[in-house]
Amino acid sequence: MANSFALWTFTALSDLRPNMANLKIIGMVIGKTDVKGFPDRKNIGSERYTFNFTIRDSPNHFVNVSSWGSEDYIRSLSDSFRVGECVRIENPLIQRKEIEREEKFSPATPSNFKLLLSENHSMVKVCSSYEVDTKLLSLMHLPVKESRDYYSLADIVANGHSLDGRIINVLAAVRSVGEPKHFTTSDRRKGQRCEVKLFDEIESSFTMTCWDNESILLAQRWIPQETVIFASDVRINFNKFQNCMTATVISKTIITTNPETPEANILLNYIRENKETNVDDEIDNYMKESINLNTIVNVYTVEKLKLKALKNEGKTDPVYGILYAYISTLNIDDETTKVVRNRCSSCGYIVNEASNTCTICNKNAPRFKSASLSFDMLVDLTDHTGTLHSCSLTGSVAEKTLGYTVNEFLAMTSEQKTTLKWQFLLERSKIYLKLILSHRARGGLKVSILSCKLADPTEACRNLSGQRHF
Structure with a gap:
């Protein structure tokens, strides 16, 4: 009863309309970007900060959420939740999105709207366990793209240079997750990177690189040789130094861990059946x-x-x-x-x-x-x-x-x-x-x-x- 009552008080993402007031929305966080600072045009010499995330409340409906404000507010808000958690959003502003401009850098969503959070009027809270319906939890294992709409690693390797620069979907298993490497750029900006090695039934090793903290934190949760991922909208490039194709997680990317799809289940069964064989082969080789x-x-x-x-x-x-x-x-x-x-x-x-x-x-x-x-x-x-x-x-x-x-x-x-x-x-x-x-x-x-x-x-x-x- 508690779950039903809690969900009944929220507005579904499918019902969003302009000028709606006093909104309460609940959804699973399925994607999130790092905090970024930009020069404030209204206050020369100061910066405004922003980050984006994507929430989902049903199989067919998910929207992007943007928040702008002071550095303290934005960093505090960003640190308060992670991908995979359920959040409650109160009093967001509904805005019609400019598809061509915004989806160039943000995840593509089926909604015509996006949500804006105001430092003074909006609120985001992580939901307690009794507020989260099991139907919401199951959304974390449902890809945002059609389950058959992906390239296998073998397809990527076979197509080679023809995919260079393309943004595609990938289904693969995790072979290993590297240690995050921190660095400082020539203009003194701090950055990080993490290499994830993927594999499937044919390709034994394929590199996917994460450059943002949010995707690195997500990758650190993956269990090598036990985890399958569906990565929607990753960028594929030919790496001249390594002479091979690689994938990069970008701001458009949404990664679904252990997706519950027929194609993913086949791959998951494969790695489970061959896990001991993989280990035995490697030890035997050494x-x-x-x-x-x-x-x-x-x-x-x-x-x-x-x-x-x-x-x-x-x-x-x-x-x-x-x-x-x-x-x-x-x-x-x-x-x-x-x-x-x-x-x-x-x-x-x-x-x-x-x-x-x-x-x-x-x-x-x-x-x-x-x-x-x-x-x-x-x-x-x-x-x-x-x-x-x-x-x-x-x-x-x-x-x-x-x-x-x-x-x-x-x-x-x-x-x-x-x-x-x-x-x-x-x-x-x-x-x-x-x-x-x-x-x-x-x-x-x-x-x-x-x-x-x-x-x-x-x-x-x-x-x-x-x-x-x-």
Whole structure:
């Protein structure tokens, strides 16, 4: 009864009309921007402050709310609630919105109106639990766009440059949430950024960057490999430094966490079913059982190795083989590419950078002893028949391949790293591989390098001529 009575006293967003007075509105906060200051034209030398947020009270109705005022008022109001909370707004001003101008920077809404808050007349309060109807709570898991209106990460990667600068919707799972990085610009403005790694059934890692505090706070609540997000109106760009497509959260973006849609449920079930497999694969890649390389005798070309793997479809046993090929991609001198990571000394799993804990061992705290630096890189292998992309080169195998320990490598200059890289890019190597079919890996193949050494030219020529060739 309390809920029904409370809701009965509020005006629905669908009923908003100009000149309505003494309004009381209730809704869930589904989006929010940071506080910004602007020069006050009426009072030269002073600033006015503002921030915007979006509230929703039904599946089909949500509106933007703007507030202007003194710095103390605006910051206090902004700090009083977060995305995901239910708020009660009293005495807002209803204003018809200028769609073309305002929706360029604000979330697109189905309403023809927006709400303005006055420092002297309006009020915003976070609702207590008894005021919040379960129907309102469920709105937090409903995307503001049609559930099928999105690009998969594979679609974005495949379309590449054609999507550069576009604003689109994305459905993906959260692989990791980075630690917020704070910085100061050349004009002494303070800023922050946070990188979120996303993945889905096909793409294993895709970067989404948050630049505002509100989206960073939201991202910090996400549980890696357990959370799915529907991000409406994110900007897609081609990152020239990383040579890949990335997403950026902007002022128009509204992110729905764990959306209750058929498409999201399929993805959520996928990550739940594969979570333990993901962990086991990663630990297995790092802490490999000792494999006697002398037992691996079959020599392949890239083309024949792919065919062998396809014939192995449906089997769990990996394919082992030898490849005489060039390392065609080895980004050890690219400052934007991370080739060294912290791994748990107990289980070998990558330590979460944001929390500085092992997500496996923290379930049993005494197991988590320490973390150690380890090589963790992806390389491409190429011969005359094709290329194997994103092959895993990690741990002691990487150290033996490069001829340097992690600490020795970190002490090298960029020029020394570049020189080291070209020693491999120009020479054919003898590479022992472990390969399994995986629809999560690029090209459907998960390739781990067991050993990589510069090849003896005579041996390579003899084997590539057909002897002991499978």
